[in-house]
Amino acid sequence: MSWNQVARGVIEEAGYGQYFTHRLGHGIGMQVHEPVNLEPGSKQKLEAGMCFSIEPGIYLPGVGGVRIEDYGWLGEDGFHPFTKTRKDLLLL
Structure with a gap:
């Protein structure tokens, strides 16, 4: 899996x-978005040894969204x- x-x-x-429309993550390094693409x-x-982000996001139309990013x-x-x-x- x-x-x-x-x-x-x-x-x-x-x-x-149905609201999870963003890729899961991407590689990190010298550029903002590097290979590997987690999609x-x-x-x-x-x-x-690979460095990458894990950033699942949920976006509700007309409401907003949330994405928690971990590197x-x-x-x-x-x-x-x-x-x-x-x-x-x-x-708060």
Whole structure:
């Protein structure tokens, strides 16, 4: 199962599948958007040592949207985020 399928499954289970129209992520480096592209149908293979973003987004027409962006690197044992942002809802 691909990373896109995992993310889509979580978003669809929450009832927002049709609003997940943004790619899951992209490579990071010297340019803003570098290969690898984490999007449906991509044949690019993720390898240990690659740096990339994970940024699922949900956009509701006429309302707005949200996208949580994490940047990190892929190790032999999984994704290691550079960002340590909280994911729980904060009401201000």
